[in-house]
């Protein structure tokens with residue numbers, strides 16, 4: 001079994017055993033007071049995190065930066081290619097090699113699946129996938145699980161509906177695999193055009209992981225603990241007309257939630273999936289979820305950087 005102590009990179013949630021995930025969630029809980037700036041830490045003093053963001057980001061980039069700085073470390077990098085020499089024609093591989101020589105770990109977001117894996121094969125420092133196209137977003141999954149555990153005290157036996165764009169939404173791809181490690185009742189709610197990809201459904205079936213699919217949120221909303229909503233990923237639709245037809249497929253508002261005992265999560269950004277009248281209700285956990293990125297990413301950085309043999313403590 002791989003333990004988190006032996007994970008050099010975070011590329012896919014499928015590289016994690018359940019014990020590894022539980023370990024990171026426990027580590028994150030221990031770092032909450034540092035994440036909230038109640039206690040200071042110099043655990044990563046002198047270490048530098050390199051960041052290569054080829055796609056826009058608010059939460060992932062800024063929470064990685066916050067996590068590194070709260071642990072006493074620093075960050076370098078770029079959040080768009082126009083400010084790097086990639087605009088002059090430099091390759092991603094050469095760019096990553098440069099950042100390797102300046103930093104102790106590398107976070108990368110790219111629109112193409114597999115780019116973070118490729119980079120992890122050509123550099124010696126730990127590489128973290130901050131989202132690769134429509135494929136995976138493993139650190140988001142860890143913070144999603146952390147949010148559920150913080151709320152319910154456990155993940156086992158929860159009833160979770162993943163709702164919205166299950167075809168292009170990378171967060172739900174990673175999350176479905178991770179929830180499969182726990183005894184969770186999973187329902188996938190999406191219009192038929194945006195169903196969970198067949199290969200993921202087949203992987204789940206192969207591993208005897210139970211799930212149901214439904215196009216109608218009203219048929220499942222009375223019997224779930226977690227409604228995990230997602231944005232329709234406009235930027236990944238080859239045909240804008242197709243996007244316009246289904247962009248408002250599931251808009252959740254306060255009226256729909258009245259009398260329900262569930263929390264609403266969303267990786268954010270939201271566009272037209274959660275009405276603003278849900279924000280001040282007992283159901284809203286999406287802002288808390290975004291904060292939870294900090295202790296979870298602190299736990300990931302601490303373990304990857306301090307356990308990298310290139311940088312023995």
Ligand code: CP
Nearest residue numbers: 057058059060267268
């Ligand atoms: N959840 C998430 O990945 O948000 P950003 O795209 O803002 O990083």
